[in-house]
Every structure is written in structure tokens, then in C-alpha cells.
Amino acid sequence: MGDKSPAGPTVGLFVTCLVDLFRPKVGFASVKLLEAAGCRVRVPRAQTCCGQPAYNSGDNDHSRAIARGVIEAFEGVDYLVAPSGSCAGMIRAHYPDLFADDPEMHLKAGALAQRSYELVSFLTDVMDMPLEAIDARFDGAVTYHDSCSGLRELEIKQQPRKLLSAVENIRLTELPSAEICCGFGGTFCVKYPDISNKMVGDKAKDVVDTGADALLAGDLGCLMNMAGKLKREEAPVRVYHVAEVLADMADGPGIGETEAAQVQAMHEAGRE
Numbered sequence: 001m002g003d004k005s006p007a008g009p010t011v012g013l014f015v016t017c018l019v020d021l022f023r024p025k026v027g028f029a030s031v032k033l034l035e036a037a038g039c040r041v042r043v044p045r046a047q048t049c050c051g052q053p054a055y056n057s058g059d060n061d062h063s064r065a066i067a068r069g070v071i072e073a074f075e076g077v078d079y080l081v082a083p084s085g086s087c088a089g090m091i092r093a094h095y096p097d098l099f100a101d102d103p104e105m106h107l108k109a110g111a112l113a114q115r116s117y118e119l120v121s122f123l124t125d126v127m128d129m130p131l132e133a134i135d136a137r138f139d140g141a142v143t144y145h146d147s148c149s150g151l152r153e154l155e156i157k158q159q160p161r162k163l164l165s166a167v168e169n170i171r172l173t174e175l176p177s178a179e180i181c182c183g184f185g186g187t188f189c190v191k192y193p194d195i196s197n198k199m200v201g202d203k204a205k206d207v208v209d210t211g212a213d214a215l216l217a218g219d220l221g222c223l224m225n226m227a228g229k230l231k232r233e234e235a236p237v238r239v240y241h242v243a244e245v246l247a248d249m250a251d252g253p254g255i256g257e258t259e260a261a262q263v264q265a266m267h268e269a270g271r272e
Contacts, residue, residue: 008038008127012077014070014091014116016084017049018220023255026220029247030083030119036135037127044073050082052090055098056186064098071095071108079126080116083243084219085150086186088118093153118150119243120218124159131166136248140213141171144242145203145226146178147219148185160218160242167245177206184225200229207237214238214254216245227256 011034019026027043034041051066070091074080082088092113099105123129142164150156164172183189183199203226207215215230215237217223227239238254 008040009078010076011039011041011079011081011122012074013041013043014047014050014074014080014082014084014087015043016082016087016220018224019083022224023220023241025249025252026083026241026243029241029243029249030081032247032249033119033123033129033243034081036133037123037129039127042077044077046073050087050090052086052094053186055090055094060098067091067095067098067109068105071105071112074112075108078115079122080112081119081122082116083119083241084221085118085121085147085154085156086219086221088116088121089149089153091116118154118156118218120159120163120246121150121154121156124162129163131163134163134166134246136166136246137168138170138214138245138250140169141173141211142214142216142245143173143175143207143210143212144178145175145182145207145215145217145222147217147222148181150218151179156218160216163246164216164242170245173210173212175206175210177203182222182226184221186221189225196225197229200225201233204229204233204235208233208235212237214240214245214250216240216242218242220255223255227254231256 013030015027031041048069049066051063055063095109095113096106099109146157164170181199182203183196189196223239223241230237240250240254244250
């Protein structure tokens, strides 16, 4: 039998720490979408953190050490793709600067930066994924939060909305504060918990006020932060990574839920 693998580019999936530890389903959804777009997908086993927490804390020595490992792990692929604007933004915008005094590594970091993308940006801007390739259905209204790094470092705004328009039966209600930070900010929420809590509280109220059944975004850090607040407020809103909806994998518990919690929330909202 002949080789029936896709003829498209070879993509290395940068899984991200949070996806690996808390929501592996996002990784599987990413693979499904990339393959639907015609890519050959590899998941390098040697990958680690992108180094952003250390970088944001001023620890450039450890950031450089981590970045070296990422650069080496993804040398053999055409593109690096991450289901996270935060991680993709770190690699694209900051890796070259980390090696400004090392000409060889600066070139390698720049080369990786140029071929690194956030997932929905890659699907739309690079692969020009046809909408008919999205084979998904979501019965309900959703609202969307634009994460800071994706929006401001990578100019991701219309790409997820374009792909979501192909999901059968979905209804998108725009969030008035879509472009306002959710208060997570990585270590920001640890250093300034009171400010962070106020920010995510305002965000949760705006989400509930839309009347949406589900909240979507492209960064798991933001999603976990908002899901936690919505759960503490007992709001009947499910939370999913946009890749889960696009891959038709949003039929189970939302982020931060168990099966029992989802059934209870749906019951209280009169949606059973």
C-alpha cells in the first residue's frame, strides 16, 4: 500500500505545560485540527516549558537554558505550533532577544521564531484552512475572550471567529470586555492577588451578562483562571479551549468541571 500520510508541512506541536498537566484534550484537539488542515504532526518528547515564567521574572539565565532545549527539540520540523498565544508569543517575540550576545544561537532562535505560530493563527494565516474542513457542532451560545499575548503580540482577533463561524449550530455573542485582561498574567496573579481577583471578577460578570452557555479562549492559563472564578461564583457557564470546539471535542465536562458538576450546572440552568 502507498503512503497515505498528508502531503503538507511537518508541524511540531508544542503542547505547553498547562495543556500537558491539566487539559491534555486540548493537545489531541490540536492534532485533529492540524491533520484536518493537511499537516503531518509530530510531538517532540524532549519539549519542556517555553521559559516565559522565568523570563517574566527577570531570570534570563534559566530562560535561555529552556529556550535552547526548545530550539533543539523543534529543529527538524517545518513549523512549531502551540495552542497558546502566550507560549507562541514568547517564542516568536522574545527568543531572539534572549540570545542577542550569541550570534549562532541568535540565528537559530530567529529561525524558530519565524516558523512558530499559535494554533488558530497557523490554521488560518498559514494553511488557509477551508471552513468546510471544520467538522464540528456546538449546540448553544458562546462568548470569546481574547488573551493578551495572542491579541497584542500575535494580532490574533478574527482568526478564531472565522473558524468558529463554520461550527454547526453555534451562536457567538461578543464579550464587551473581550480585549481586557482576565487578571491571570502568569505570575501577576500570585504577586498581586487582590488586583487579579478584581479583574477576573469583572470578567466573570461580563461573561454571565452575555447569557452565553460557554466561554471560549485560546490560552489555557486564562481559561483556568476564568473557569475558577465562574465556578466559585456558581455561574452556569462551561469553559472550553477554542480548539476543543473546533475539533468537535467539547461534549464533555468543561475546564474545571467533573461530569457530576456539569450535569448539576446544566440542571440548575434548566438545560437538561
